[in-house]
Amino acid sequence: MQVTETLNDGLKRGYAIVLTADELDAKVTEKLTEAQPDIEMKGFRKGKVPLPLLRKQFGQRLMGEAMQESIDGAMNKHFEDSGDRPALQPEVKMTNEDWKEGDDVHVEMNYEKLPEVPELDLSDVSVEKLVAKADDKDVDEALANLAETAQDFQARKKGVKSKDGDQVVIDFVGKVDGEPFEGGAAEDYPLVLGSNSFIPGFEDQLVGVTAGEEKAVEVTFPEEYGAENLAGKAAVFDVTVKEVKKPVAAKIDDELAKKFGAEDLEALKGQIRERLEAEYAGAARQVMKRGLLDALDGKVSFDLPPSLVEAEAKQIAHQIYHEEHPEDHGHDHGEIEPTEEQQKLAERRVRLGLLLAEIGQKAEVQVSDAEMTQAIMSQARQYPGQERAFFDFVRQNPQMQQQLRAPIFEDKVIDHIVEQANVTEKEVSKDELQKAVEALDEE
Known part of the structure; x- marks a missing residue:
């Protein structure tokens, strides 16, 4: 195996590698000899197939493997001897593309080596x-934010209209084509307006209501609604607003602490x-x-x-x-x-x-x-x-x-x-x- 330097410019390196035909042939023979004891062929006992016959049948297939292993071995030995560490995978290509069996193999290898990094004290x-x-102050501010997340709701004064973010306590009965449907009714249901937990459009129509008000909420179930009998259907919900409550931060006390596991x-x-x-x-x-x-x-x-x-x-x-x-x-x-x-x-x-x-x-x-x-x-x-x-x-x-x-x-x-x-x-x-x-x- 001949390895000749062709480029040495800064960190760039180039090498021409020549794998002779004799070396390649010896590698193929080595691989055939290793495999011979396990090969069975009609007319021969296991392990007794002559090498010339094995070469004729398997030599062409092993040629590529032998070539790759020889080149890889040459590269590994070069890096081991030189101490070079390539920055990226080296570029390797065969330069005699018209190669035929019996010819030497010519390969070109190019890479950039990693630099020598100076010692640092x-x-x-x-x-x-x-x-x-x-x-x-930081703790109190974080505690106040925590209390906001654990908000309670407090009844608004009588006659005050609901706002987005308020909680309304409602009774409702839903109807499609004038008939109540299963799962469409509830009593004393606490609904936070703006939570988007109900059908689109439902909560919007309850903004501005007061305690004691009755309202017919008209909506259309989405086409992809889970219940097939309701998907895409228009519905009317008869809603009775029992309470309107405003959000208030939870009281900062031991009870709040216990909510958060303290x-x-x-x-x-x-x-x-x-x-x-x-x-x-x-x-x-x-x-x-x-x-x-x-x-x-x-x-x-x-x-x-x-x-x-x-x-x-x-x-x-x-x-x-x-x-x-x-x-x-x-x-x-x-x-x-x-x-x-x-x-x-x-x-x-x-x-x-x-x-x-x-x-x-x-x-x-x-x-x-x-x-x-x-x-x-x-x-x-x-x-x-x-x-x-x-x-x-x-x-x-x-x-x-x-x-x-x-x-x-x-x-x-x-x-x-x-x-x-x-x-x-x-x-x-x-x-x-x-x-x-x-x-x-x-x-």
Whole structure:
């Protein structure tokens, strides 16, 4: 096997590989010899079929396998000897397309190698970590919002008309062609106007009613209504409004706390404080991570594989296009040329991605099976009822596995760097933290 370098330009490499006819023939013979003991053929005992006869019957089919295995072996040996790591799958093509049995095989291999990433003293990296505590005002505000979600209803004054969002307590009887139908009647039914829990048009006609009023509500059942005997039919509901109630926030007390699974109000406040501070910590981590990546980006410089930068730039341009054109759900918009700004962002992402990968590899950072399972489960929850199908899809899709593994790996590498970096904490208010997070989106 002859391997000759044909290109050495920056990170680009090219090689001509020649697999001689004798080497290929020897590989075919090797494969036939391995298979010979298990082959049965009429007129011969098992394992006793002569090699020339096997070659005549199976040689042509094994030629392709032998050729592929020989080329793959040559490539693997080259990468092992050279230490090169290709940025993307190498381009491999046979150059003597008029090849026939007995000829040498000429193959051309081209790739971009991953660059040598310079060693970085992580203790020389400085980063600021924002720390925000949930004060009483934050807790009270969250508690008030919680009380809104657990709203009660309080009777309006006599004669006051109902509004959207009010609750009306009603008796009703529904009729089609003047005859009551099954399931179309109820007493003391509490209906929140605007909840869209009744047939379209029903709730709208009860906006503006008062307690004690009787009203004939005329509606038409949808064509796709579940009960076939009612689908598409016009109906009249004789409604008696017994009460009109306005929404009021639930009283903030121990009873409210118990609705949310806490022993008392103080325990609920404690839970809210923990939840808020967990949210603040997550936001602070985003800010710290950006600051850390900025610091790392300013400390390293090395050649980048053009193919990786180009692919990343196109991905960024494509994503931004769809963010700016949400109405365009297809991908037939043609090639989107990345801007100079998007090109620079792509270079930053590739540079930092390679740096983090190198740091993670040297630190032997691993993503455990348990972490992967948790990530898959988290994603699977977005597909209720199809969780098992999603699990099977991920298990059979290496690309999807990599998409789920990559952010976990990156976060673990970030944690590793932070452990060794020079980290200073700065206490800030919730509003200051919010401004810092908003600034991330503006950059």
